[in-house]
Amino acid sequence: MQLRIGNGYDIHRLVPGRPLILGGVTLEHPAGLGLDGHSDADVLVHALMDALLGALSLGDIGRHFPPEDARWKGADSLELLEKVMGLVRDAGWSVVNVDSVVVAERPKLKPHIAPMRAGIAARMGLSPEQVGVKATTNEGLGPTGREEGIACHAVVLLQRP
Ligand code: MG
DSSP states (O other): OEEEEEEEEEEEEEEETSOEEETTEEEOOTTOEEEOSSSOOOHHHHHHHHHHHHHTTOOOHHHHSOTTOGGGTTOOHHHHHHHHHHHHHHTTOEEEEEEEEEEOSSSOOGGGHHHHHHHHHHHHTOOGGGBOOEEEOOTTOHHHHTTSEEEEEEEEEEEEO
C-alpha cells in the first residue's frame, strides 16, 4: 500500500459586511465580521483542499481555482472540495483521514464542530470519524489574535493499494 501526506494552510481577513463561513457552516461573529475573499472565503475548506492537492503534488487551490477567474467568484468552497476529491479519486487514492485546526479568537466554535465535520465528510464521501476539526484561539497574539483574520491548518493522509 502507498501512503501520501499533505499539508495545507490558509488565512483570510475579517471584515464587516461579509458572511462568516467555516467548514461550510455560516456563523455569527459577535462584532458582525466575516471573511473577505473572492470565493466564500471558507479558510477551513481551503486549507483542506490545499492539503489534498499537496498530497497529490498537484500544486495549490490558486492554480486550480484562480481568483482572477470569474467562475469562482462567490464560489461555494464545499463544491470546490468535491472537485478536488474527484482529482484524488481519479488518481486512484482514497482518504485515510484529515485533521484541521482553525485559529480564531471568536466566535466560540465548539458548538459548530459537529455540523462542520458532518458536512465536510458528506462532501468528501467520508464518515465524520475520518474528519478532524479543532479550534484554538491565538491568545490575543498576532493577526489572528487581533481578529484581523481567521487562519486554518490542515493535514491529510491518502492511501492507494
Ligand atoms: Mg483561501
